[in-house]
Each structure stands twice: as C-alpha cells, then as structure tokens.
Amino acid sequence: MSTDDTLSIGELAERAGVTVKTVRFYSDRGLLPETARSSGGHRRYGPEAIDRLRLIRSLRTLDLPVPDVGRVLDQEDALEGIIAGQLQELGSQVAALRWREAALQLLQECGPEERADRLRLVGAVSVPPSTAAPVRFWRRWLLPARLPARLVSAIIEQAVPQPPAEPTPAQVLAFARLHAFVSRPCPGTDRGQPAAHQPDKGYRPAVLYDGLREAFTLASPALRDQRPPHEGEALDCFVSAYAGSCGTHDTPAFRRRLRGELRADPRIDHYWQLVAELSGPSEPTPGAAHDWLRIALDAETARPAA
Known part of the structure; x- marks a missing residue:
C-alpha cells in the first residue's frame, strides 16, 4: 500500500474479496468513483470504497440491475421502492412458473x-x-x-x-x-x-x-x-x-x-x-x-x- 490512505485497484480488490476485473467493471460504470490517479495513471481509491464495494456486491447478489444499484448508492430512500418493484417482478415470475407447471x-x-x-x-x-x-x-x-x-x-x-x-x-x-x-x-x-x-x-x-x-x-x-x-x-x-x-x-x-x-x-x-x-x-x-x-x-x- 502507498504511504497515503488511498488504495490501488489490486489492494481494493483484495480487501473486498473480489477480482480486479470486478472493481474495474463497477468503476467504469460510475458505481465506484476513484479518489485520484497515481503518477503512472493508475486508479486510486479511498478507504470508504471497501464498504461501498461490499454494498454493491450485496445488492448484486440479490440480482438488482446495475442502474438500480446506482440509485441505491445515490439515494438513501431508493432501496425500499426498488425492493417492492423486485418483489412484484418475482411474484409475476413465480406465478408464471406455477401456471406453466400446471399446464x-x-x-x-x-x-x-x-x-x-x-x-x-x-x-x-x-x-x-x-x-x-x-x-x-x-x-x-x-x-x-x-x-x-x-x-x-x-x-x-x-x-x-x-x-x-x-x-x-x-x-x-x-x-x-x-x-x-x-x-x-x-x-x-x-x-x-x-x-x-x-x-x-x-x-x-x-x-x-x-x-x-x-x-x-x-x-x-x-x-x-x-x-x-x-x-x-x-x-x-x-x-x-x-x-x-x-x-x-x-x-x-x-x-x-x-x-x-x-x-x-x-x-x-x-x-x-x-x-x-x-x-x-x-x-x-x-x-x-x-x-x-x-x-x-x-x-x-x-x-x-x-
């Protein structure tokens, strides 16, 4: 780790338990902002990025689309509405599966x-x-x-x-x-x-x-x-x-x-x-x-x- 408090992309991936490819994916989509760039042009992230990345992973584990994840990160009250929408969608999918099974x-x-x-x-x-x-x-x-x-x-x-x-x-x-x-x-x-x-x-x-x-x-x-x-x-x-x-x-x-x-x-x-x-x-x-x-x-x- 560097002498400052920032993390390289590899260090962040290791701390959060993900791959460098995963960090780069979320960073490129604006979910994981960089704090700065090194003199060599490499991405640097602040310590808060660890918790943010873990939250992103948790939301993605629930199959929330990337745009919805971004809304949750940017708006504190967005999660409740997104959960309700996901439950409604899942209910429709379950109903469809039950109907197909009976058919x-x-x-x-x-x-x-x-x-x-x-x-x-x-x-x-x-x-x-x-x-x-x-x-x-x-x-x-x-x-x-x-x-x-x-x-x-x-x-x-x-x-x-x-x-x-x-x-x-x-x-x-x-x-x-x-x-x-x-x-x-x-x-x-x-x-x-x-x-x-x-x-x-x-x-x-x-x-x-x-x-x-x-x-x-x-x-x-x-x-x-x-x-x-x-x-x-x-x-x-x-x-x-x-x-x-x-x-x-x-x-x-x-x-x-x-x-x-x-x-x-x-x-x-x-x-x-x-x-x-x-x-x-x-x-x-x-x-x-x-x-x-x-x-x-x-x-x-x-x-x-x-």
Whole structure:
C-alpha cells in the first residue's frame, strides 16, 4: 500500500474479496468513483470504497440491475421502492412458473387424442395469464346498457375471475376454455341483448344492476348451503330491482311478465360454469345467483293464485 490512505485497484480488490476485473467493471460504470490517479495513471481509491464495494456486491447478489444499484448508492430512500418493484417482478415470475407447471401437468395427464386440442387452448393464454379478454367481453356486453363507469367496474370485478395463484391442471383448462369463449364474437352482437339493455323495453339498466348486485348477495348464503330456490328476501329484492328500474311496482302481474322476459333473454351459462370451476363451490357466481332467483320466480308464478 502507498504511504497515503488511498488504495490501488489490486489492494481494493483484495480487501473486498473480489477480482480486479470486478472493481474495474463497477468503476467504469460510475458505481465506484476513484479518489485520484497515481503518477503512472493508475486508479486510486479511498478507504470508504471497501464498504461501498461490499454494498454493491450485496445488492448484486440479490440480482438488482446495475442502474438500480446506482440509485441505491445515490439515494438513501431508493432501496425500499426498488425492493417492492423486485418483489412484484418475482411474484409475476413465480406465478408464471406455477401456471406453466400446471399446464404441463395438464398435457401430461391427458390422452393423445385430447393433447392437440388442449395444447391449442393453453397456448392461446399468456403466461402468466391475463384477464384482459374477459374484461373486454364484459365491456362489450354491457356497452348497450350505457352504465356509469363506476358500475361497469363493479360488475366486471364481480364477474371476471382472477387466475388462481397456485392453479391445478383442471383450473388451467377451465381458464383456457374461458379465454377461448370470451375471445369469440360477443354474444351481444349476434344473439341480441337482454331486455334490460333494449331502450324500447323501458328499463333503466343502472338502477337494475345496482339492485341485482344486492339480490345476488342476499341469495349467496342459500347457494352456499345448497338450498333449493325459494321465496323470500332475496327474490323480493331481485324482482324489486327489475320493477324499480322500469318505474313500476312489484305486483303478481309484473312477476309473470318478468318471468317471460327472463326466459327469453340470451344466456351465457357456459361462461358461469367455467367461472365456477375456477373459483370453486364456496363462492357462488353472479350467474348461479341469477339462475337460482329466476327458478324461484318461475316456481312462485307457476302456482295458482290464492
């Protein structure tokens, strides 16, 4: 070591337990500033460079990119944000690996006659899977109703399932089938829209959907307990949502009329079946709640008047 307090590149490398090539690499990228140059033009570093180099190595051991390491060295409060970003990125990578594993198991477990079809379905889904296609489906389906953005967001949040964090092969298949279903032309473009979306029917869809969300919540306990459709608060709320949305009263005549309209509405049962496969029986889907309430209405209106 020289008579002053500075270190040569070789001395710094030895003190920090790295190679001279490593010191030169970080120095060239501005992470390890030189204190001075010797008379022969060689780099010299101050004693503080040892701790700085050890910190750089620790950050790089965590696979932080060199630019992020520079931000941590220059800004005391940068580390927390960088850690959060790295954790989010790692979470996405882990989710992708779990999805790939389940997808490969799905292909491994099926017979040769099914493999090509399943490979086509699974191959159409991004990894990790995205809910963009189901969200677009619902925005198209709800578009004629001209709902407020707040309500559209709430409906989509309830209707679009999130991919499981640790999917089974069966859930991978269900999500892939769901993705294929919603990627086709929207049923609203070729099979008509529900009566509530049609201006000539006199409904106010925003009022209706707010009421339906409450009715579905009321019906959920009965669905979880696997109780058959029946009269009660949930059905009354369901009918009131329709009645209130078209400015009329809940009467026996209205209930009979509503039964006919609901029977004629287009259905997306396959969508809700696939959602149920993804979310499991513990969380009733809006589609299952709607069917339960519709059947309860059918049973009630089919009975002779007292």
